[in-house]
Amino acid sequence: xxxxxxxxxxxxxxxxxxxxxxxxxxxxxxxxxxxxxxxxxxxxxxxxxxxxxxxxxxxxxxxxxxxxxxxxxxxxxxxxxxxxxxxxxxxxxxxxxxxxxxxxxxxxxxxxxxxxxxxxxxxxxxxxxxx
Amino acid sequence: xxxxxxxxxxxxxxxxxxxxxxxxxxxxxxxxxxxxxxxxxxxxxxxxxxxxxxxxxxxxxxxxxxxxxxxxxxxxxxxxxxxxxxxxxxxxxxxxxxxxxxxxxxxxxxxxxxxxxxxxxxxxxxxxxxx
Amino acid sequence: xxxxxxxxxxxxxxxxxxxxxxxxxxxxxxxxxxxxxxxxxxxxxxxxxxxxxxxxxxxxxxxxxxxxxxxxxxxxxxxxxxxxxxxxxxxxxxxxxxxxxxxxxxxxxxxxxxxxxxxxxxxxxxxxxxx
Amino acid sequence: xxxxxxxxxxxxxxxxxxxxxxxxxxxxxxxxxxxxxxxxxxxxxxxxxxxxxxxxxxxxxxxxxxxxxxxxxxxxxxxxxxxxxxxxxxxxxxxxxxxxxxxxxxxxxxxxxxxxxxxxxxxxxxxxxxx
Numbered sequence: 001x002x003x004x005x006x007x008x009x010x011x012x013x014x015x016x017x018x019x020x021x022x023x024x025x026x027x028x029x030x031x032x033x034x035x036x037x038x039x040x041x042x043x044x045x046x047x048x049x050x051x052x053x054x055x056x057x058x059x060x061x062x063x064x065x066x067x068x069x070x071x072x073x074x075x076x077x078x079x080x081x082x083x084x085x086x087x088x089x090x091x092x093x094x095x096x097x098x099x100x101x102x103x104x105x106x107x108x109x110x111x112x113x114x115x116x117x118x119x120x121x122x123x124x125x126x127x128x129x130x131x
Numbered sequence: 132x133x134x135x136x137x138x139x140x141x142x143x144x145x146x147x148x149x150x151x152x153x154x155x156x157x158x159x160x161x162x163x164x165x166x167x168x169x170x171x172x173x174x175x176x177x178x179x180x181x182x183x184x185x186x187x188x189x190x191x192x193x194x195x196x197x198x199x200x201x202x203x204x205x206x207x208x209x210x211x212x213x214x215x216x217x218x219x220x221x222x223x224x225x226x227x228x229x230x231x232x233x234x235x236x237x238x239x240x241x242x243x244x245x246x247x248x249x250x251x252x253x254x255x256x257x258x259x260x261x262x
Numbered sequence: 263x264x265x266x267x268x269x270x271x272x273x274x275x276x277x278x279x280x281x282x283x284x285x286x287x288x289x290x291x292x293x294x295x296x297x298x299x300x301x302x303x304x305x306x307x308x309x310x311x312x313x314x315x316x317x318x319x320x321x322x323x324x325x326x327x328x329x330x331x332x333x334x335x336x337x338x339x340x341x342x343x344x345x346x347x348x349x350x351x352x353x354x355x356x357x358x359x360x361x362x363x364x365x366x367x368x369x370x371x372x373x374x375x376x377x378x379x380x381x382x383x384x385x386x387x388x389x390x391x392x393x
Numbered sequence: 394x395x396x397x398x399x400x401x402x403x404x405x406x407x408x409x410x411x412x413x414x415x416x417x418x419x420x421x422x423x424x425x426x427x428x429x430x431x432x433x434x435x436x437x438x439x440x441x442x443x444x445x446x447x448x449x450x451x452x453x454x455x456x457x458x459x460x461x462x463x464x465x466x467x468x469x470x471x472x473x474x475x476x477x478x479x480x481x482x483x484x485x486x487x488x489x490x491x492x493x494x495x496x497x498x499x500x501x502x503x504x505x506x507x508x509x510x511x512x513x514x515x516x517x518x519x520x521x522x523x524x
Contacts, residue, residue: 017182020173042151045195051148052207053188060183064176076183078471080211080342082388084367099361099371100384105346107384109361109369122362122369124386126344209340211473213519215498230492230502231515236477238515240492240500253493253500255517257475279444282413282435304413307457313410314453314469319446326438338445342473 003071005029011068018061021054025065026093033066033096039089049086050120056081058094059110059123066096066108067127074106074127081123090115094123104129134202136160142199149192152185156196157224164197164227170220180217181251187212189225190241190254197227197239198258205237205258212254221246225254235260265333267291273330280323283316287327288355295328295358301351311348312382318343320356321372321385328358328370329389336368336389343385352377356385366391396464398422404461411454414447418458419486426459426489432482442479443513449474451487452503452516459489459501460520467499467520474516483508487516497522 003011005028012018012025021043027034037043037058045051059081067074092112099107110123134142136159143149143156152174158165168174168189176182190212198205223243230238241254265273267290274280274287283305289296299305299320307313321343329336358372372385396404398421405411405418414436420427430436430451438444452474460467485505492500503516 012177015177015182016173016175017184018176021184042147044147045149046143046146047204051146051188052191052210053148053152053184056187056191056210057182057184060187073178075217076214078211078213078342078344079183079187080209080340080386080473082209082340082367083207086206097361099359100373100381102381105344105381105384107371107386109371109386111362111369119362119364119367122367122388124342124369124371126384209473209475211342211471211517213471213498228492230490231504231512233512236512236515238502238517240502240517242493250493250495250498253498253519255473255500255502257515274439276441277439277444278435278437279446280438283446304409306409307411308405308408309466313408313450314472315410315414315446315450318449318453318472319444322445322449335440337479338476340473340475341445341449342471344471345469348468 003068008065008068012065015061017057021057023058023061028065030069031097033062035062035094037092039087039092049088052083055112055121058092059112059121062094062096062110063108063123063125066098067106070101073130075130076125076127079123079125081121083121085118085120087114087120134199139196139199143196146192148188152188154189154192159196161200162228164193166193166225168223170223180219183214186243186252189223190243190252193225193227193241194239194254194256197229198237201232204261206261207256207258210254210256212252214252216249216251218245218251265330270327270330274327277323279319283319285320285323290327292331293359295324297324297356299354301354311350314345317374317383320354321374321383324356324358324372325370325385325387328360329368332363335392337392338387338389341385341387343383345383347380347382349376349382396461401458401461405458408454410450414450416451416454421458423462424490426455428455428487430485432485442481445476448505448514451485452505452514455487455489455503456501456516456518459491460499463494466523468523469518469520472516472518474514476514478511478513480507480513
């Protein structure tokens with residue numbers, strides 16, 4: 001059973017960390033999920049740029065939503081993230097898309113963009129699909 | 132020039148996200164850095180376990196401290212993280228150690244443990260050393 | 263300038279390791295590249311299954327072909343590979359597809375399948391695009 | 394039961410791919426395993442530098458030896474490899490060390506060096522320990 005967009009949005013309102021950081025789920029489409037974050041002071045690291053943990057959390061949230069579309073619970077077991085460019089202000093946008101999905105493993109990529117549309121991080125996540 | 136423990140602790144008090152999440156820097160030793168986090172409600176994901184973003188941020192913070200010991204600014208360019216076990220409450224402890232360091236690249240591993248001492252995540256980070 | 267399929271096939275005949283291992287380039291399409299390998303004795307590891315290095319090389323070759331389609335030289339800087347299932351005989355098939363491409367960085371995923379169509383490895387590669 | 398150096402060296406002579414490529418196991422010490430490879434023509438890629446698959450195989454072999462020291466069979470499930478510098482000739486040396494080991498998961502890092510002692514790749518491997 002696949003979930004519809006409203007069920008998914010309602011379910012992910014329970015994500016406490018996403019709420020605490022101000023992450024907003026924008027679109028839940030079968031070919032991609034989009035989430036956003038307006039950069040605030042609490043998102044920064046010790047050198048004044050957006051913390052890797054902020055970028056990771058935004059991407060991880062978007063990945064979790066994308067992995068939920070198939071209607072089963074899935075749990076991330078490995079993520080590889082590369083950081084290309086620092087961000088300091090404005091809005092970050094994450095776009096997740098499914099790369100492959102088989103009965104046991106789902107693979108997803110999330111690109112994170114800054115205000116200018118430049119890619120700042122590529123997140124590659126793999127999840128076990130629970131029965 | 133290598134920084135001493137007090138300088139490093141002072142510098143990392145500027146890490147806004149770490150402060151916002153309640154991450155505490157415990158030890159800064161040349162052979163390892165330790166940080167802790169008491170799990171609170173805002174650290175959880177939509178299924179009630181500690182969010183991957185919380186675990187990543189704790190590990191990334193510990194990695195950043197470890198990478199700063201050599202006294203130059205370094206910037207993470209790639210992280211690979213594997214999640215072994217879910218955590219729900221208690222205290223998380225992250226221990227970072229240096230794997231290799233050359234003039235351009237530093238490689239560090241951070242293990243994250245739960246209350247019972249079980250490993251819940253292995254974080255492998257690489258950073259460019261800035262001149 | 264984009265290269266055509268024949269130019270690409272000709273160019274990759276110069277890949278000495280691919281030739282030495284018996285890797286065969288099958289299809290070069292804009293939405294995916296396919297390469298194959300018939301498992302031989304020299305592809306195995308010490309426990310008699312296909313060596314991780316064999317699977318990596320097949321995937322890496324397919325990735326390099328996919329990354330060359332845009333017509334510029336690109337160099338892999340990071341690969342994350344997960345192994346799902348052991349293989350022992352028959353033919354391995356690798357399918358590469360482009361995940362994202364910007365002026366500096368290309369990101370590609372390669373799935374490797376065994377004889378039965380089961381996925382045995384997911385390879386996620388990133389390459390710098392040279393000017 | 395821990396294996397001794399001679400048993401390990403004998404066991405890994407069965408690694409067919411390592412033999413086919415000319416990989417030589419040099420040292421098996423508890424705090425590190427060293428293997429070498431003299432670069433030959435068949436190790437190169439289409440642009441005349443050492444193939445990522447060659448470097449991966451050398452590192453993966455060294456990792457497998459290091460993971461075998463604890464005396465149980467282990468199977469790699471995830472590897473992250475970053476390539477820092479191209480190599481063209483001479484001898485490559487890989488040094489594996491254990492990062493962490495618990496009853497289920499072993500984590501190892503392998504650094505690969507060229508003739509000049511420059512690091513050309515960092516390989517981070519994780520293995521399931523079989524019962």
